[in-house]
Amino acid sequence: MADDGTASNRRDPIKSSVGNVAGQRRRQQAVTVAKERRELLVRAKRLCRVGTNGDVEDACVENEMMIDEEQPILEAQASKAVEELKSAVQYQEKGAMQKRVIALRELRRLLSKSEFPPVEAALSAGAIPLLVQCLSFGSPDEQLLESAWCLTNIAAGKPEETKALLPALPLLIAHLGEKSSAPVAEQCAWAIGNVAGEGEDLRNVLLSQGALLPLARMIFPDKGSTVRTAAWALSNLIKGPEPKAAAQLVKVDGIMDAILRHLKKTDEVTAIEIAWIIVYLSALSDIATSMLLKGGILQLLLERLATSKSLQLLIPVLRSVGNFVAVDPKAILTILIREQNTEESIVGVLAKCLRSEHRVLKKEAAWVLSNIAAGSIEHKRMIHSTEVMSLLLRLLSTSPFDIRKEVAYVLGNLCVESAEGGDTKPRIIQEHLVSIVRGGCLPGFIELVRSPDIEAARLGLQFIELVLRGIPNGEGPKLVEGEDGIDAMERFQFHENEELRVMANSLVDKYFGENYGIDE
Amino acid sequence: MFVRRRRKRILFEFCCSALLCHSCGGEAMAMGMAVDTVGELAFPVWNPIRRRFPPDSPFFASGNVERELLAKQVALDLTEDEINHLQIIVETESRRISCPIAGCRERLKSLDHFEDHYNARHTASCSVCSRVYPTSRLLSIHISEAHDSFFQAKVARGYDMYECLVEGCGLKFKTYKARRRHLVDKHKFPTTFEFFKKTQLSKKRRDKLQRQHVSKLKHKEDKEEASSDAMEVEDKASGDGLVSALSTLTTADTTPSNVSFGRRHGRGLTFVPRSVHREKRTESSSAPGPTN
Numbered sequence: 001m002a003d004d005g006t007a008s009n010r011r012d013p014i015k016s017s018v019g020n021v022a023g024q025r026r027r028q029q030a031v032t033v034a035k036e037r038r039e040l041l042v043r044a045k046r047l048c049r050v051g052t053n054g055d056v057e058d059a060c061v062e063n064e065m066m067i068d069e070e071q072p073i074l075e076a077q078a079s080k081a082v083e084e085l086k087s088a089v090q091y092q093e094k095g096a097m098q099k100r101v102i103a104l105r106e107l108r109r110l111l112s113k114s115e116f117p118p119v120e121a122a123l124s125a126g127a128i129p130l131l132v133q134c135l136s137f138g139s140p141d142e143q144l145l146e147s148a149w150c151l152t153n154i155a156a157g158k159p160e161e162t163k164a165l166l167p168a169l170p171l172l173i174a175h176l177g178e179k180s181s182a183p184v185a186e187q188c189a190w191a192i193g194n195v196a197g198e199g200e201d202l203r204n205v206l207l208s209q210g211a212l213l214p215l216a217r218m219i220f221p222d223k224g225s226t227v228r229t230a231a232w233a234l235s236n237l238i239k240g241p242e243p244k245a246a247a248q249l250v251k252v253d254g255i256m257d258a259i260l261r262h263l264k265k266t267d268e269v270t271a272i273e274i275a276w277i278i279v280y281l282s283a284l285s286d287i288a289t290s291m292l293l294k295g296g297i298l299q300l301l302l303e304r305l306a307t308s309k310s311l312q313l314l315i316p317v318l319r320s321v322g323n324f325v326a327v328d329p330k331a332i333l334t335i336l337i338r339e340q341n342t343e344e345s346i347v348g349v350l351a352k353c354l355r356s357e358h359r360v361l362k363k364e365a366a367w368v369l370s371n372i373a374a375g376s377i378e379h380k381r382m383i384h385s386t387e388v389m390s391l392l393l394r395l396l397s398t399s400p401f402d403i404r405k406e407v408a409y410v411l412g413n414l415c416v417e418s419a420e421g422g423d424t425k426p427r428i429i430q431e432h433l434v435s436i437v438r439g440g441c442l443p444g445f446i447e448l449v450r451s452p453d454i455e456a457a458r459l460g461l462q463f464i465e466l467v468l469r470g471i472p473n474g475e476g477p478k479l480v481e482g483e484d485g486i487d488a489m490e491r492f493q494f495h496e497n498e499e500l501r502v503m504a505n506s507l508v509d510k511y512f513g514e515n516y517g518i519d520e
Numbered sequence: 521m522f523v524r525r526r527r528k529r530i531l532f533e534f535c536c537s538a539l540l541c542h543s544c545g546g547e548a549m550a551m552g553m554a555v556d557t558v559g560e561l562a563f564p565v566w567n568p569i570r571r572r573f574p575p576d577s578p579f580f581a582s583g584n585v586e587r588e589l590l591a592k593q594v595a596l597d598l599t600e601d602e603i604n605h606l607q608i609i610v611e612t613e614s615r616r617i618s619c620p621i622a623g624c625r626e627r628l629k630s631l632d633h634f635e636d637h638y639n640a641r642h643t644a645s646c647s648v649c650s651r652v653y654p655t656s657r658l659l660s661i662h663i664s665e666a667h668d669s670f671f672q673a674k675v676a677r678g679y680d681m682y683e684c685l686v687e688g689c690g691l692k693f694k695t696y697k698a699r700r701r702h703l704v705d706k707h708k709f710p711t712t713f714e715f716f717k718k719t720q721l722s723k724k725r726r727d728k729l730q731r732q733h734v735s736k737l738k739h740k741e742d743k744e745e746a747s748s749d750a751m752e753v754e755d756k757a758s759g760d761g762l763v764s765a766l767s768t769l770t771t772a773d774t775t776p777s778n779v780s781f782g783r784r785h786g787r788g789l790t791f792v793p794r795s796v797h798r799e800k801r802t803e804s805s806s807a808p809g810p811t812n
Contacts, residue, residue: 241576283575315583326572360583367571367579374568401631402582413568426567452617452634462566494621494642506563 193233231273275316282323366406396444
């Protein structure tokens with residue numbers, strides 16, 4: 001069959017070679033695919049186009065756009081390739097290994113082209129048992145590699161296709177061992193990563209088959225693409241939401257050191273995967289959290305936040321910081337205060353994220369700030385005394401809804417002391433409340449009251465209550481009225497949520513009741 | 521002389537989170553007790569707490585999607601523009617907001633759409649007194665009860681004129697109070713509910729409404745009302761007043777709602793602007809619109 005990519009290494013954008021209709025269809029497919037991915041949250045399967053042995057020739061195959069009409073051809077070819085493989089496997093004579101490799105390579109190429117490789121056809125033709133056979137111990141490296149590669153791409157598609165890999169798992173895991181050649185181990189890790197990314201059931205299978213330990217060991221070296229792939233696969237394996245995989249990982253000797261080491265020094269692409277491991281560890285394992293904190297992870301995270309420009313890295317790093325802060329700010333109080341005046345002070349770094357153009361960074365940075373602001377009075381003062389306040393106020397008026405909601409949490413948390421027991425009413429910090437209101441936050445909160453989102457409306461009403469109660473000289477009601485606050489609260493009259501209706505009503509009754517306006 | 525009304529309030533369980541507690545949102549009421557608490561505000565005040573989310577929480581969904589979409593760049597070789605375009609498509613198509621007005625089934629694509637929808641469908645306003653209602657049915661009930669002297673005449677003769685506000689119930693009552701009692705008893709409206717109250721609108725709101733209605737209100741009365749302090753509903757049963765009241769029933773102000781009611785049983789609608797009392801009128805008369 002023709003090796004389509006031999007013409008050149010051109011990487012022309014698909015647009016120019018196919019034309020607009022196909023472009024639209026591609027977009028539509030991409031939207032559909034993107035939606036599916038979103039529904040499954042992070043499936044994180046990756047199609048392997050360039051082999052771990054750096055097979056460059058196939059790089060140019062990446063950009064071949066398969067139009068629908070060509071799909072049946074591809075499928076037919078896949079079936080044929082599997083048949084070839086079958087006979088190659090059965091062949092016992094001299095040169096058998098060569099035959100097998102050639103057949104495997106053919107299948108692999110078919111599975112590495114377009115975005116939609118002919119996996120189903122290959123499976124129906126019975127590819128899996130053959131591929132498993134090709135993974136047997138003692139097989140030559142090339143055979144192992146090609147076989148693992150095929151399995152990788154089979155696993156990168158639909159759920160049932162990924163599940164088809166079950167018979168192959170024990171062998172894939174076995175070849176992660178330190179005796180395997182690096183490219184082979186890496187390719188197996190890749191396949192396992194795809195399987196782990198599919199769902200919790202498969203993750204449990206992998207765990208029970210002992211995938212975690214060898215995978216974890218693969219990230220001990222200082223560098224190499226193997227580290228990156230293994231880290232990615234590992235992050236898929238521990239992502240939970242069940243914490244047991246994370247708990248297992250914590251027990252691996254030396255793993256925390258490796259993680260800290262990589263976070264500090266490694267290139268950004270690997271750091272991305274390490275950062276995601278940290279995200280899951282910090283969310284799922286308290287032991288890991290305290291070990292990492294003791295190891296100084298916060299400083300390393302802040303450094304990355306301060307210096308990196310890669311959104312893919314910033315997201316997991318920021319989220320890790322958020323997780324650490326959410327767990328126990330008391331434990332990091334001393335660090336926070338101490339760091340206040342350094343370059344990488346936490347508030348400064350978060351301010352950088354708030355200034356970013358990326359929505360996710362703004363939203364999650366505000367979330368982190370809100371958790372810091374929920375801490376002690378020192379934490380609140382720490383935030384309130386910096387330039388981040390003007391940023392927050394601006395974001396409250398101008399940014400998209402989900403960011404505004406988080407910013408609202410920050411501002412509100414700054415104005416109220418955290419209550420000790422469940423009985424005492426939390427005290428208002430008048431100084432903060434006054435300055436924030438003076439900074440022009442009321443319209444933003446009243447806007448939240450108008451929103452259809454229940455949580456946001458609740459926040460808005462709660463803040464209005466603070467203003468009504470806490471602004472000195474009884475000026476609160478006038479301020480609220482001046483910004484159409486009464487109007488906004490009246491909107492709740494016909495809202496279907498009973499709690500909100502009553503909240504709004506009680507405020508209006510108490511502060512804009514019978515005697516309001518009489519003295520004027 | 522004032523009689524300060526003693527109100528029953530439902531005492532909230534102290535909700536110690538700024539995070540919405542879905543489970544207790546509606547039940548807080550049930551768990552609380554009715555207490556006479558004039559002057560004390562039973563309200564879930566703001567209490568700062570740390571919010572922690574599990575890794576698969578929808579809170580992180582957009583961040584996770586970023587990871588995926590960016591990863592797809594390699595696979596599909598999309599241009600920067602296409603990625604942005606894609607993100608917009610994915611996000612807008614999947615995120616829809618349900619209109620929270622009881623009985624309305626609309627799902628809107630964005631906050632802007634929601635605002636438009638709200639203004640179009642849930643702001644039926646009375647051109648006589650500028651009160652706003654979320655449905656045309658409520659508006660027309662209001663107009664009958666507040667601005668129609670024929671209505672008052674029939675009440676005076678003992679007919680059951682006050683309709684239950686919950687669509688589909690169908691019951692009618694002789695007095696405003698009796699209907700109110702029915703709403704509280706049978707339909708679980710708050711005990712402080714009032715469909716009609718004397719209101720004082722803030723200057724800002726009066727100005728805004730004035731501007732909105734400038735083209736429609738040619739009536740001398742309206743100008744008087746707009747400039748006076750209290751928007752008391754004193755509808756004269758003069759010929760003029762009656763004509764204007766009747767004519768408002770056919771005005772375009774009453775935007776027909778697209779919703780066919782009666783679909784939802786039970787919850788119905790609650791109270792109307794209860795901003796301010798200018799002066800206390802005893803409620804014993806219960807006739808909102810005095811007739812002369």
